[in-house]
Amino acid sequence: MNRFFSLLKSVTGAFLGVQSGKQLDNDAEEKSVWPFVITGIFMTVLLVIGIAAAVRIVLTNISG
Amino acid sequence: MDTSVCRWLNAPLSRLLQAALVLSLLPQDAAAEIPLNMPVGVTDISRSVYDLHMTIFWICVAIAVVVFGVMFWSIIHHRKSKGAKAAHFHENTVVEIIWTLIPMAILIAMAIPATATLVKMYDTSDAEVDIQVTGYQWKWHYKYLDQDVEFFSNLSTPREQIENTAEKSEHYLLEVDNALVIPTGKKVRFLITSNDVIHSWWVPHLAVKKDAIPGFINESWAIVNEPGVYRGQCAELCGKDHGFMPIVVDARSPEDYQQWLLAKQEEKEQQAQQAAAATARTWTHEELMAEGEKVYARACAACHQPSGAGMPPVFPSLIKSPITTGDINAHIDIVVRGKPGTAMQAFGNQLTPAEVAAVVTYERNAWGNDTGDTVTPTDVQEHNAQ
Secondary structure: OHHHHHHHHHHHHHHHOOOOHHHHHHHHOOOOOHHHHHHHHHHHHHHHHHHHHHHHHHHHHHHO | OOHHHHHHHHHHHHHHHHHHHHHHHOOHHHHHHOOOOOOOOOOHHHHHHHHHHHHHHHHHHHHHHHHHHHHHHHHHHOOHHHOOOOOOOOOOHHHHHHHHHHHHHHHHHHHHHHHHHHHHHHOOOOOOEEEEEEEEOOEEEEEEOOOOEEEEEOEOOOHHHHOOOOOOOOOOOOOEOOOEEEEOOOOEEEEEEEOOOOEEEEEHHHOEEEEEOEOOOEEEEEOOOOOEEEEEEEOOOOOOOHHHOOEEEEEEOHHHHHHHHHHHHHHHHHHHHHHHHHHHOOOOHHHHHHHHHHHHHHHHHHHHOOOOOOEOOOEOOOOOOHHHHOOHHHHHHHHHHOOOOOOOOOOOOOOOHHHHHHHHHHHHHOOOOOOOOOOOHHHHHHHHHO
């Protein structure tokens, strides 16, 4: 679980463009790139769904 | 600092400060009177666009004042001569998150009113008047759907003014022969498309700016509150005469609009009758030449030039060219149907058979072409029937 949160933190940091050196060292411990790729894709899907939902809510509330 | 320098600096500085003070005390609307700013316009949408623009402008000003304020204060306060020592650290996650989240919050705060206005702008439903706007190189065509009224709107600024041999008029390059007339207080929908290349129909006072794209129809709308004449231009570089295809919108009261519409419908019938009569009557060679010269100046000279020499290779010369001295039918055909893939548009729906006959006769005999050919309206009609 700790590892998942650490991945999530890294990917969120990448999304915002803000990363700490400590987190970077932490990430370097990881043996494979795939956990980052998968978490990245997962977060991207979440972001797209989030934006689509926001647009839908706004449109139904304004023009509805 | 030397006192004389101080005095020299202070005079313009205090004047500048006074000017800034006066400007900042003006009510917001006064900013629209400064010609550099965008107009407030004459529709509710244009007003909210203007308000959005000013709100965001002042947000930007506030950000600039804070950011540059801190920057200059730091530069001066922590200067080396005061013994400041540079801090050596690599990162500060908290500060970085703050300077990421604050702009994000500002952007979202700006997006909320902007989205509300955009949604209104895109709502083209329940329009009372529908007008199809078609861009041509280089004029606009307006068609009042279901009203049987359509016409071209050409630049009406005289050539002498463009060539600097006459005084420029008040609405230089912003005047047309047939203005787009719309009723006030009614929702008018514009269906915008193009016949050749991409144009853009832009009337700042209506806050309407939509690309006119061949094969696509873009929609926009306006409810003009006050009668008046509002001017605009093509806003997408569309070739040689891009700057010579203005837009004039004439907003009239619904009663005046209705009268105009009736007059326009009558005028159309008369024109059809006149065109039929012109086709039926017999023309002499001289009459065709005289009429042809007029038609040429109006429809052809922009590209092929008044001298007939064109601007090769895009606009070919008509002097001793294979078209103007060769087969008559091929000549009529290129005028009526245009030439796909080139700037030569089809004039079949813009000129009457008599006008085509006149201009073809003119082109075959002007500028030393001297073929001696006479093309009659009947020839053109027969060609069109093929």
